[in-house]
Amino acid sequence: MNIYQEELLDHYENPSNYGTLPNPDISHEEDNPLCGDRIRMDLLVEDDIIKEVRFCGHGCTISLAAASMLTEKIEGKTLTEVKNLSRDDIMDMIGIPLGPVRVKCALLALKVLKAGAYGIKGWPGEENE
Amino acid sequence: MHTSDFRPLDVQAIREDFPIFAETPPLAFLDSAASTQTPRPVVEAMDAYYDTYRSNIHRGIYRISEEATDQYEKARQKVARLINAPRTDEIIFTRNTTEAINLVAYSWGSVNIQQGDEIVLTDLEHHSNLVPWQMLAQRTGASLRYLEITDQGLLDFTQLQDVFTEKTKLVAITHVSNVLGTINPIQSVVDAAHAAGAKVIVDAAQSVPHFHVDVQQLDCDFLAFSGHKMCGPTGVGVLYGKMELLEEMPPFLGGGSMIRSVERDISTYADVPAKFEAGTPSIAEAIGLGAAVDYITQAGLASMHVHEQELTKYAHERLQEIEGITIYGPAPHQKAGVISFNIEGIHPHDVAGILDTHNVAIRAGHHCAQPLMKKLDVIATARASFYLYNTHEDIDRLYDGLQKAQTLMTRRTK
Numbered sequence: 440m441n442i443y444q445e446e447l448l449d450h451y452e453n454p455s456n457y458g459t460l461p462n463p464d465i466s467h468e469e470d471n472p473l474c475g476d477r478i479r480m481d482l483l484v485e486d487d488i489i490k491e492v493r494f495c496g497h498g499c500t501i502s503l504a505a506a507s508m509l510t511e512k513i514e515g516k517t518l519t520e521v522k523n524l525s526r527d528d529i530m531d532m533i534g535i536p537l538g539p540v541r542v543k544c545a546l547l548a549l550k551v552l553k554a555g556a557y558g559i560k561g562w563p564g565e566e567n568e
Numbered sequence: 569m570h571t572s573d574f575r576p577l578d579v580q581a582i583r584e585d586f587p588i589f590a591e592t593p594p595l596a597f598l599d600s601a602a603s604t605q606t607p608r609p610v611v612e613a614m615d616a617y618y619d620t621y622r623s624n625i626h627r628g629i630y631r632i633s634e635e636a637t638d639q640y641e642k643a644r645q646k647v648a649r650l651i652n653a654p655r656t657d658e659i660i661f662t663r664n665t666t667e668a669i670n671l672v673a674y675s676w677g678s679v680n681i682q683q684g685d686e687i688v689l690t691d692l693e694h695h696s697n698l699v700p701w702q703m704l705a706q707r708t709g710a711s712l713r714y715l716e717i718t719d720q721g722l723l724d725f726t727q728l729q730d731v732f733t734e735k736t737k738l739v740a741i742t743h744v745s746n747v748l749g750t751i752n753p754i755q756s757v758v759d760a761a762h763a764a765g766a767k768v769i770v771d772a773a774q775s776v777p778h779f780h781v782d783v784q785q786l787d788c789d790f791l792a793f794s795g796h797k798m799c800g801p802t803g804v805g806v807l808y809g810k811m812e813l814l815e816e817m818p819p820f821l822g823g824g825s826m827i828r829s830v831e832r833d834i835s836t837y838a839d840v841p842a843k844f845e846a847g848t849p850s851i852a853e854a855i856g857l858g859a860a861v862d863y864i865t866q867a868g869l870a871s872m873h874v875h876e877q878e879l880t881k882y883a884h885e886r887l888q889e890i891e892g893i894t895i896y897g898p899a900p901h902q903k904a905g906v907i908s909f910n911i912e913g914i915h916p917h918d919v920a921g922i923l924d925t926h927n928v929a930i931r932a933g934h935h936c937a938q939p940l941m942k943k944l945d946v947i948a949t950a951r952a953s954f955y956l957y958n959t960h961e962d963i964d965r966l967y968d969g970l971q972k973a974q975t976l977m978t979r980r981t982k
Contacts, residue, residue, distance in 0.1 A: 443918075443921070443922055443925065443976055448976070448977075473933065474917055474932075474933055474934070474947070474948055475934065475941075475947035475948055476915075476917075476947075497915075497947070498915060498917075499915035499916075499917035499918045499921070500915065500917075500918045500921075500977075501917070501921075541917075541921065544917065
């Protein structure tokens with residue numbers, strides 16, 4: 440299946456929750472050393488629930504579309520639910536098979552999120568929790 | 569090998585030696601600067617070793633071991649002839665260019681570089697000719713200086729007098745930039761370096777595979793390249809060094825084959841090149857490299873160079889038609905068959921990803937040259953590179969793929 444399909448391109452061109460928050464409870468950014476893509480995530484958290492989320496950064500279609508889709512997925516969820524998000528959840532969300540290099544693009548946003556919320560440093564699916 | 573041998577390349581006949589191009593539509597492989605495809609004669613030479621005389625070299629007192637030794641040493645002779653080394657024993661087989669450069673950094677560097685010394689690099693270096701020198705500088709207290717490039721991507725020779733000082737001990741320079749394709753005037757750099765009392769190591773990973781390189785003409789002190797970028801297998805590379813330097817250098821890795829005699833507390837070492845080839849080497853791969861040297865020599869390096877220059881010129885013409893494209897580096901006649909570019913508004917990963925869906929293989933990323941990316945003020949580029957098996961059709965398909973990428977990625981204004 441072609442990875443450049445409509446849904447991904449829509450998220451890339453019109454990303455959800457793009458931007459920053461003025462007083463975030465959690466703010467974190469990281470890059471993918473393989474390609475230099477960089478994503479920042481800002482969260483407002485109340486009683487362990489994600490009230491608001493914004494992301495910004497630069498990257499390829501996959502990394503930015505995945506970040507956009509992820510922000511939609513986590514709004515209203517608890518941080519514990521975020522911690523339990525796995526590599527497979529992101530792959531299901533993307534909905535198309537990706538090669539090993541592009542998988543890292545897809546996982547960048549989740550990596551930033553987990554590092555910001557829990558200090559988990561590894562790539563999702565490779566971390567030692 | 570010289571221009572007098574020039575005859576046009578029979579690209580269709582060459583392509584028949586590469587099974588990977590047999591599919592329809594054929595793969596448009598435009599990433600030979602990273603690693604080339606392998607022709608049948610190279611694979612067959614390695615198969616012959618595995619099928620008929622597989623054995624270790626230099627020790628066996630039996631027929632097939634002698635045959636293996638003979639073929640391994642013949643490969644060394646072929647490599648020596650290819651770069652016109654004065655002596656065959658000035659050719660050391662390594663794993664790749666990176667290992668060859670590290671060999672010099674550890675061995676030569678450990679006895680010749682001291683605190684306060686300066687090592688001169690250029691803006692164009694691949695990490696393989698940069699990180700080993702950073703590590704040497706950190707071990708010894710030496711410092712690094714850089715020859716910078718102009719806006720055209722050529723070395724700025726006006727700085728030469730400022731960069732070379734009485735402290736300069738080594739110049740580490742790439743012959744051809746793997747990102748911009750810039751062909752550096754090595755001879756001039758060697759002359760200036762030698763006048764300042766410094767040695768020169770040349771990263772020839774992108775030059776030896778593509779045109780005739782003569783180490784006696786360049787007068788460089790060391791030169792390194794890889795088999796897998798010149799139709800050979802992975803796992804074998806070459807270090808050339810001037811014998812008077814190699815003889816004075818301590819070993820790099822210790823072990824079998826590199827010794828003359830071993831006692832409990834001390835060993836004496838074998839002569840060059842064995843001194844630098846500890847352990848069982850990549851025998852099949854060295855034999856494969858010998859076959860690759862035969863292959864490109866028969867095709868004709870002068871003919872290959874003309875063919876690649878023609879493709880580069882054509883690619884420049886076609887790609888310049890694309891709206892929003894930036895091509896980095898010098899004009900086609902000043903460079904080798906490498907084109908780095910970006911298209912406004914499309915991430916290079918997406919460019920490569922979309923081209924892949926059209927069976928066009930290019931590279932996207934920092935190309936192991938992060939300081940150069942910073943200098944160009946980009947995070948990454950897309951890069952197409954050409955070799956003897958590429959055709960004008962490959963470039964047309966690159967162009968068509970880029971047009972499709974642009975249509976796809978700029979469907980609506982944001």
